[in-house]
Amino acid sequence: MNKTIPETRGFLKALIPSVKDAVGVDIVIAPPFTSLLSAAEEAKGTNVKIASQDVFYEEKGAFTGEISPGMILDCGCLHVIVGHSERRQYFNETDGIINKKIKASKKNGLGVIFCIGESLEQRESGKTFDILSREMENGLKDIDGDNIVVAYEPIWAIGTGRTAAPEQAQEVHAYIRKKIRVLYGNKADEIRIIYGGSVTPENIGSLMACGDIDGALVGGASLKAESFVGIVKFKTV
Secondary structure, three states: OOOOHHHHHHHHHHHHHHHOOOOOOOEEEOOOHHHHHHHHHHHOOOOEEEEEOOOOOOOOOOOOOOOOHHHHHHOOOOEEEEOOHHHHHHHOOOHHHHHHHHHHHHHOOOEEEEEEOOOHHHHHOOOHHHHHHHHHHHHOOOOOOOOEEEEEOOHHHOOOOOOOOHHHHHHHHHHHHHHHHHHHHHHHHHOOEEEOOOOOOOOHHHHHOOOOOOEEOOOHHHOOHHHHHHHHOOOOO
């Protein structure tokens, strides 16, 4: 919940020229609902794509305050984030709700960034893989693997400054890849798994050196164009 419409426009005006020559990377920005249309206008014709931070699972109706997939498409979005840990934690989103949101998004042609992750208590009690397995099985039930990115965001590392060590992140990503292979067979190698949890320009290189980490879901470091550029272009800075 950051950035007004003018702030979003200013951010993109600073970001877009700095990443126009970035190669081998997909760049997606997810501003608040109020800034989606303005962001899409700024990003039109560039290599920066726009995503929504959330979506509702119905097309229209008496669901005051919610935003449908069609409305998101109408704003110029190509992607949507579903199941973010803050949606699960603060708004009590269940695996079943997330499953319906993914189905509605895919039905409307939106690419889905599907978030999974465990809390510190769950990690310390050795339940990480059990939690991730449940979230994936339930969240992806009856859903094909096309146009889906899986984002692993350990809740204990979000906004805390604590980042999973590269070997910890790789271990979990390898497990997720294995689980995806069970769900989708050979398609597992086509599904990107990205890491989110206090990603910075300083640690992105070591994370991306891991074999099963295909990208990053960036939080606080994406609020300033300079730091986000450092992540996008980590190979050259």
